[in-house]
Amino acid sequence: MKVSNRKRVMVTGGAGFLGSHLCERLLEQGCDVLCVDNFYSGVKDNVTHLLPHPHFELQRHDVTFPLYVEVDEIYNLACPASPIHYQRDPVQTTKTSVHGAINMLGLAKRIKARIFQASTSEVYGDPEVHPQQESYWGRVNPIGIRSCYDEGKRCAETLFFDYYRQYGLDIKVARIFNTYGPRMHPNDGRVISNFAVQALRGEDITIYGDGSQTRSFCFVNDMIDGFIRFMESPSHLPGPVNLGNPGEFTIRQLAETVIHKVGGPSRLIFKPLPQDDPRQRRPDIAQAMEHLGWQPRVGLDEGLDHTIAYFRKIVGR
Template identity: 60%
Template structure:
């Protein structure tokens, strides 16, 4: 796309920081907005001196006005460890934060990309999940603050599109991994890598045969950029990798790739944790000409190397063991 002014909310987060890089590489002016609740300044530190990059510390739960042609709205805690820590704040961010993003887009006529999630499908009765599946979600469970918050965010986006003509792109993002994942976010890949590098037991919840599909972050960002610029109103759209893997297989791969001697231990499956999760990406393939390119082993190796660099910091600098212990691995 031609050079534009682009706002990325949650731009100091895992996916957001990679997206900011990509947009700068394409010649755009990028405003990164983040309250650093789960985002990290170190994710964007290398961008702070760039002439086309700005950082604004702001909470999307407070209104904002910005001059922008495009808005990527990614701001929200996305892992169970973070979104369950303060469920009221999570619901507010999903609902109120999204409304503020929609109002900002409406004010300046910007196109808005909404980062929704595969969690809207809950523990699915349909497999793989297609965009026309309405989901199987517990509205009062421990994950409801995020699951139902994102479902409401989708409803808000569609309502603004219908009533006010705001151009919206709703992306249902499935499990994504790669460099800059938060060390203590409790997700499958980050949990296993931290534990493997430290020689700690790899904690599998349930029997390890539940499945997820894992998309490398560069592939996800490619899909997001294409979706934003696509001349289509086909929304929502699944974005993820349709290659399904068991949790046990992921643990074994990470152990082998990191040359770890860690053993695996089984823990009870957390409440409402889905047993299968895999996207049907036919719509993205047809309309965006997109499919993931990065193989699981290649992506895991890059991610392990990134974690190994960070975990080589002085003792205690990344002390995540206490927070990781007993936390379920799930999330986008």
């Protein structure tokens, strides 16, 4: 009997937007992939096309409970990442970030696996430093409506680095900035999906605040490249490392660009800015460029074309 030398990789949150793209890429690289998801915000349709693959396995599981499997690497992506999803059950969101991290770190320690944590630019909160470097500690409201996600991810980072220092665990902590592309959920409340769907439906585009707040948008293919390069980097580089596109745009610029690309009668309407919504968001990716040889290649114009084409199929226009 031939023993396989394929790398065994588990992706928690594997049926989500980023997770499904990661599973796909890992299969293309010849890995055995275990996709774990409880489908709270992940969608089975995202990975249906992978089910016939002989080296892909899908398991329904909630990471707030222990999981006992044998793998070589773990990508911990499990956690709702859009405000609509993570604010729907904030207690569960915190549990997913914190208990999930504890359970996945415990598993990695037991089986001696390298483990990747999908952290977030939200650990910087509403920053006083711009662009945001990994050395910046952040400005986060610990009791606001976004805190379940922001503080949950910050606590997860603490756990990862304590396991790194205390047990010598092989960790990789990535701080992910706004990412977009095909397989985004059309109703997840993120700005690009909101604008694209509203424009395709001929509805007015809703901007919260005056539209002067800025974001940086990374196309999903570039982000997955960053994940894999970071995971394959030497053990002495635990992170945290910013992964995102440093191109910075105002929300109004984004809305006007989407309307131009879609066409139609959409106008801009303005509503009050939600509590603790960051005014600025732009990654400093010097560390990723130096240590990983990584930087985004897909500009917003090209990425929006791919994303709008995806939503056009869903919306039917």
